[in-house]
Amino acid sequence: MTANTSRLFILSVLALLMAASRAHVFDHFSPPDATWAVFFIAGFHLRGWGRWAFPLLMALAVAVDWWVISGQGIDFWSHYCVSPGYWFLLPAYGAMWLGGAWLRRHYRGASWDALGRLALAFVVSVLACHLFAQGGFYWLSASVADPTLAGWWKNYTDWLPPYLVTAAVYVGIAAALQLAAERIAPTVGRGSDRTAH
Template sequence: MTVSTQRAFILSVLVLLMAASRAHVFDHFSPPDASWAVFFIAGFHLRGWGRWVFPLLLALGVAVDWQVISRQGMDFWGHYCMSAGYWGLVPAYAAMWAGGAWLRRHYTGADWEALGRTAAALVAGVVVCHLFAQGAFYWTSDVVAEPSLAGWWKNYTDWLPAYLSTAGTYVAIAAALQLAAERIGPLLRDRSGRTAD
C-alpha cells in the first residue's frame, strides 16, 4: 500500500467518523462528537495534505451542522449553538491540527516516550482549542446575558474535562491502531515473504 493510499484511507475513515459523530445519526447510540480528535489525528497522519484537507474538514463540519439544524426546522444562525463565535472554530481546530502535526514531527515510533508526547500534545491542543471554541461562544453569544471573566472561567473549566476525555478516548483508539500497525504489520509482511519463498 502506497503512502498516498494509506492517507486516503485514513482521510476516508476520519470523514466518516466526523460526519457520523457530529450528526448524531444513530437513534439509540450517538457517539460523542469526534471533531476535535479528527483534526488532531489528521494533523498527525495527513501532513503535506493540510492545505486542502483542513478546509475540507472545516467545510464538512459546517455542512453537517447546517444539515442537523435544518432538519430541526430552524434557521442556522437562530440555533442556540450559533453565534458570531462560530468562526472561533477555525483557530480552535487549527490548534488540534497543530498538536497532531507537532507530534508527527517528533515521532520516531510507538514507545513510552511517544505516549508521553502524545498526551502532552493532546492536552495542549484541547486546552487551546477549548479556549478558542468556548471563549468565542461565551463572549459573542446572546445566550450569555452578562458575560464576566469569572463566568467565562467557570464555564471553561466546567467543560474542559469532558472535551479532554472525549478527544482522549478517540486519540487513544487511534494510538492503539498505530501501535498495532507498527508491531503487527512487519510480522505479517515477514510471514508472507517467508511463505512466498
C-alpha cells in the same frame, strides 16, 4: 498500499466518523462527537495534505451543523450556537490539527517517549481548542447575558473535562491502532518473506 492511498483511506474514515458522531445520525446510539479528535488524528496522519484536507474537514463540520440545525426547522444563522463565536471553531480545530502535526514531526515510532509527547501535544491542543471554542461562544454569543471573567472561567473548567475525556478516548483508540499497525506489519512482512522462500 501506497502512502497516498493510506492517507485517503484515513481521511475517509475520519470524515465519516466526524459526520456520523457530529450529526447523531444513529439517534441514541450515536457515539460522542469525535470532531476534536478527528482534527488531531488528521494532523498526525495527513502530513502534506493540510492545505486542502483541513478546509475540507472544516467545510464538512459546518455542513453537518447546517444539516442538523436546518433539519430541526431552525434557520442556521438564528440558532443559538451560531453566533460570531461560531467562527472561532476555525482556530479551535486548527489547534487540534497543529497538535497532531507537531506530534508527527517528532514521531520516530512507538515508544514511551512518543507516548509522553502524545500526552503533551494532546493536552495542550485540547486546552487551546477549548479556549477558542468555548471562549468564542461565551464572549461573543448573545446567549450569555452578562459575561464576566469569573463566569467564563467557571464555564471553561466545567466543560473542559467531558470534552477532554471524549477526545482522549478517540485519540487513545487511534494510538492503539497505530501501535498495532507498527507491531503487526513487520511480522506480516516477515511471514510473507518466509512463504516466498
